[in-house]
Amino acid sequence: MTALLVALGAAVGAPLRYLAGHHLDRAVPWGTFAVNVAGSFLLGAFTASALSGAALALLGTGFCGALTTYSAFAVRAVELGGLRSLGYAGGTIVLALAACAAGFVLVAGQP
Known part of the structure; x- marks a missing residue:
């Protein structure tokens, strides 16, 4: 039953990730960035x-796991090259961690 729930969550998260990347990834991969930060917030x-x-x-493993994407994040960072790559990777990591913490604090009510 658990595997079915993971698959159901992924069936919603993966198409959303695809649509965000398809419509927003251009010179800067904003779609990949957005799904990783939003998914981190939700998981928190x-x-x-x-x-x-x-x-x-x-919701966590299925939806958030399929919505977020480390592999596309890594490929997009490499594609940017040079300092843009470092800025994109560093910014994604910092903001995704901050978003996760914000989601956790917002729900748990702890500073």
């Missing part, structure tokens, strides 16, 4: 809400 919020195992499988 889902974690703080202490979801059941089934809900976390659906």
Whole structure:
């Protein structure tokens, strides 16, 4: 049952990731950036809400796992090259971590 929930979540997250990348990735891969930061925020919020195992499988592992993308992030960073690559990679990592923390704090109510 858990694997089915993961697959159902991924069936929603993966197309959203594709659409964001398809429509927003240009000279700077804003779509890939956006899904990684948004997915990190959501995963932080889902974690703080202490979801059941089934809900976390659906929303955390399935949806957020398919929405976010390390592989596309790595490829896009390499494609940018030079200092743009470092800026994109560093900015994505810092903002994704900050978004995760913000989602967690927003739901948990702890500073």
